[in-house]
Amino acid sequence: MSEIRTEYYRDGARKAQQDPVLQSALAAAQSRIGGATAKAYMDFPEGPGLRLLGHDIRMKAIENLDILLETLVENIQKKGGHVHFAKDGREATEYCKEIALSRGVRRVVKGKSMVTEEIGLNSALMEEGIKVTETDLGEFIVQLAGEHPSHIIAPAVHKTRREIGKLFSEKLGIPYTTDPPTLTQAARKALREEFLSADMGISGCNLACAETGHITTVSNEGNIRMATTLPKIHVVFMGMERIVARLEDHDILLRLLATGAAAQKMAVYVSYIGGPRTPGQQDGPEEFHLIILDNGRSRILADEEFREILCCIRCAACLNVCPVYGKIGGHAYGHTYCGPIGAVLTPLLVGVNRAKDLCMGETLCGACQAACPVNIDIPRMLLSLRAKLADGDPQWSVTRSSLMEKAFYMAWAGMVRDRRMYELALRAVSGAQKLLPRREGWVHRLPPPFHGWSIHRDMKPVSGKSFIRRWSETHGRRGEGGNEPR
Amino acid sequence: MNPGDNKEFIRKIRLALGYRSQGGRTFSGVFPDGRAEESVELIRRIKNRGPDERQWLLARLIEEAKALNMMVVPVKDAQSAAKQIAKVAQEKETEWGGPKRVIAWEHPLIERMKLNRELQKKGIPLDFTIPGPAGMGTDMVRERVIASYIGVTSAEFCVASSATLVMKTRPGQPRSVSLVPTIHMAVIEQDQIIADLRELYALLKWDPYHKEEGLTNCMTFITGPSKTGDIELILIHGAHGPKELYLYVITG
Numbered sequence: 062m063s064e065i066r067t068e069y070y071r072d073g074a075r076k077a078q079q080d081p082v083l084q085s086a087l088a089a090a091q092s093r094i095g096g097a098t099a100k101a102y103m104d105f106p107e108g109p110g111l112r113l114l115g116h117d118i119r120m121k122a123i124e125n126l127d128i129l130l131e132t133l134v135e136n137i138q139k140k141g142g143h144v145h146f147a148k149d150g151r152e153a154t155e156y157c158k159e160i161a162l163s164r165g166v167r168r169v170v171k172g173k174s175m176v177t178e179e180i181g182l183n184s185a186l187m188e189e190g191i192k193v194t195e196t197d198l199g200e201f202i203v204q205l206a207g208e209h210p211s212h213i214i215a216p217a218v219h220k221t222r223r224e225i226g227k228l229f230s231e232k233l234g235i236p237y238t239t240d241p242p243t244l245t246q247a248a249r250k251a252l253r254e255e256f257l258s259a260d261m262g263i264s265g266c267n268l269a270c271a272e273t274g275h276i277t278t279v280s281n282e283g284n285i286r287m288a289t290t291l292p293k294i295h296v297v298f299m300g301m302e303r304i305v306a307r308l309e310d311h312d313i314l315l316r317l318l319a320t321g322a323a324a325q326k327m328a329v330y331v332s333y334i335g336g337p338r339t340p341g342q343q344d345g346p347e348e349f350h351l352i353i354l355d356n357g358r359s360r361i362l363a364d365e366e367f368r369e370i371l372c373c374i375r376c377a378a379c380l381n382v383c384p385v386y387g388k389i390g391g392h393a394y395g396h397t398y399c400g401p402i403g404a405v406l407t408p409l410l411v412g413v414n415r416a417k418d419l420c421m422g423e424t425l426c427g428a429c430q431a432a433c434p435v436n437i438d439i440p441r442m443l444l445s446l447r448a449k450l451a452d453g454d455p456q457w458s459v460t461r462s463s464l465m466e467k468a469f470y471m472a473w474a475g476m477v478r479d480r481r482m483y484e485l486a487l488r489a490v491s492g493a494q495k496l497l498p499r500r501e502g503w504v505h506r507l508p509p510p511f512h513g514w515s516i517h518r519d520m521k522p523v524s525g526k527s528f529i530r531r532w533s534e535t536h537g538r539r540g541e542g543g544n545e546p547r
Numbered sequence: 548m549n550p551g552d553n554k555e556f557i558r559k560i561r562l563a564l565g566y567r568s569q570g571g572r573t574f575s576g577v578f579p580d581g582r583a584e585e586s587v588e589l590i591r592r593i594k595n596r597g598p599d600e601r602q603w604l605l606a607r608l609i610e611e612a613k614a615l616n617m618m619v620v621p622v623k624d625a626q627s628a629a630k631q632i633a634k635v636a637q638e639k640e641t642e643w644g645g646p647k648r649v650i651a652w653e654h655p656l657i658e659r660m661k662l663n664r665e666l667q668k669k670g671i672p673l674d675f676t677i678p679g680p681a682g683m684g685t686d687m688v689r690e691r692v693i694a695s696y697i698g699v700t701s702a703e704f705c706v707a708s709s710a711t712l713v714m715k716t717r718p719g720q721p722r723s724v725s726l727v728p729t730i731h732m733a734v735i736e737q738d739q740i741i742a743d744l745r746e747l748y749a750l751l752k753w754d755p756y757h758k759e760e761g762l763t764n765c766m767t768f769i770t771g772p773s774k775t776g777d778i779e780l781i782l783i784h785g786a787h788g789p790k791e792l793y794l795y796v797i798t799g
């Protein structure tokens with residue numbers, strides 16, 4: 062999804078909440094996966110503290126990313142793989158297109174990869190007349206329906222079996238059924254033909270290992286293994302931050318990933334791929350290309366406030382516990398990454414002003430951090446983004462999102478510092494609020510510009526007396542009540 | 548493609564991190580090998596494991612595998628494994644039509660099983676992925692894995708705590724045998740069962756044999772048969788990879 066629709070967050074969120082099918086799908090997904098993950102963290106032999114260790118490993122890798130990438134590249138080249146660095150999405154897609162066109166590639170099979178969504182790879186290849194097939198079952202469903210994924214690891218979570226049945230009978234020509242095993246078998250058959258006839262397989266990379274020179278792919282279905290084993294060419298897209306130094310780091314991070322993603326001990330398939338087929342081997346691709354993508358990441362890396370977000374291993378645990386994601390689903394976030402991770406990452410990638418509603422929409426409840434297998438402090442970064450929106454920030458080209466709000470808070474700050482002004486204002490407001498509509502004693506609607514606060518809630522009327530005044534009335538003056546703290 | 552671009556890319560990362568150059572940092576300086584001594588000690592312990600502990604690991608593996616719908620079958624010797632495989636082969640039907648065919652790795656353990664003899668009794672042809680000019684080339688392996696409904700492999704290790712099989716790709720041991728056929732059967736000896744991932748990574752990195760060989764260009768962990776939950780979160784086996792996974796453990 063290279064198209065950015067973050068401006069429509071509110072619209073999307075509203076629509077999602079009115080969609081009963083989506084609401085029950087989200088509730089089911091969250092209750093099934095969300096709770097299980099928290100319990101699974103307790104079962105690590107090392108205890109839940111493993112998450113903190115995971116965070117340290119990731120952070121150290123990020124802070125020495127240059128060295129890790131150099132080591133990775135050297136090791137992959139030794140094994141006959143090609144490596145290309147792409148500074149943005151266009152460079153990455155161009156490179157892939159060039160490989161495809163120069164080798165006469167007509168059909169491409171893809172394993173699920175968020176980074177190719179981010180750069181809009183599919184449409185770029187399709188423009189060249191190349192057939193691109195998503196092979197993860199969820200992605201396949203979403204692609205057939207002409208939609209975009211709504212969850213990082215369960216892309217079709219928003220679709221019911223009835224919808225899928227209808228879709229398959231239209232597009233795959235099978236008799237209509239709502240039986241999940243029959244539907245899965247139909248997709249298995251259709252996709253097997255794609256795997257067997259594809260000239261190129263494209264995958265993402267979960268976490269590369271610099272020391273050994275391997276990328277890793279993780280899946281439960283086996284589609285990524287198919288896509289990286291059968292076609293003659295394998296192209297990997299990797300966000301530049303998805304790497305750790307040593308093999309022993311994988312011991313910890315793969316367990317964290319599998320637990321965070323689906324409360325599994327291990328995904329069904331994990332592959333370490335380090336280059337093309339070697340002499341004597343009887344299968345695997347003849348060519349191996351690794352495309353390492355920046356696309357705005359070095360800018361995030363340069364800012365110590367946000368660097369931590371690059372520790373993310375894209376497990377989607379934060380989505381599965383987020384109360385906001387649980388109501389509005391993935392599409393409302395308007396870009397590739399959704400949920401709490403998207404609320405931080407998307408503004409940094411596409412522009413903070415442009416995606417301001419994403420970070421404003423989250424509740425700061427902290428559930429995401431508690432669920433995150435590498436303990437990323439998402440709430441902190443949400444607050445930082447909001448601070449930038451409030452005050453503006455030339456470094457990130459952020460302009461103040463609301464001058465009015467800023468002016469109001471400045472006035473407020475001035476007022477509360479002055480006792481007399483404050484008392485005066487209280488009295489004025491408590492008098493004026495008599496004119497406002499009430500419901501059971503609560504203020505039901507506020508006048509502009511404050512009306513936003515009362516759309517979804519009633520407010521307690523403002524008291525005419527300040528707390529200090531009331532205290533002195535009920536407890537007497539200083540020293541008289543005997544309740545002085547000292 | 549252009550090495551100049553790569554330099555520029557790395558330079559940009561360096562600047563973002565606040566370094567002008569490598570800044571005296573080297574890979575092994577910043578990331579010293581963790582757990583070296585500890586791993587060597589661990590490997591020694593693994594190799595000297597007593598029969599009680601091995602038995603316990605097998606029990607653990609069977610239990611873990613059950614939750615994943617992976618069948619772990621202990622057998623007393625290689626021939627019994629072959630008999631079991633032939634029995635299942637007879638019961639199961641092919642998924643994509645065509646006659647029954649089995650494909651197996653060229654591997655000393657599988658050779659010892661005399662699988663050919665057992666399958667012949669049932670009238671099921673068996674291909675070995677023999678490497679080299681006299682054996683199977685890429686095209687032939689491809690054609691045969693597609694035509695086979697059962698693929699037989701061995702593995703390097705099996706991790707008991709997560710029921711994970713670990714396989715490397717080598718001449719004679721192509722990765723598609725564990726992937727393309729409808730049913731995957733693996734055969735290992737009991738002492739290939741290890742306790743957990745910690746032991747696995749220690750062995751992969753520090754065991755002299757594996758250290759020398761490296762991970763190969765494709766090492767795969769397999770934990771249960773292929774599965775998906777993409778339709779209303781309902782668990783279904785056999786999304787793309789094998790629908791069934793059998794592991795025969797030769798206990799001796």
Ligand code: SF4
Nearest residue numbers: 373374376377379433
């Ligand atoms: S932020 Fe944490 S929980 Fe969310 S996707 Fe990334 S690693 Fe997973």
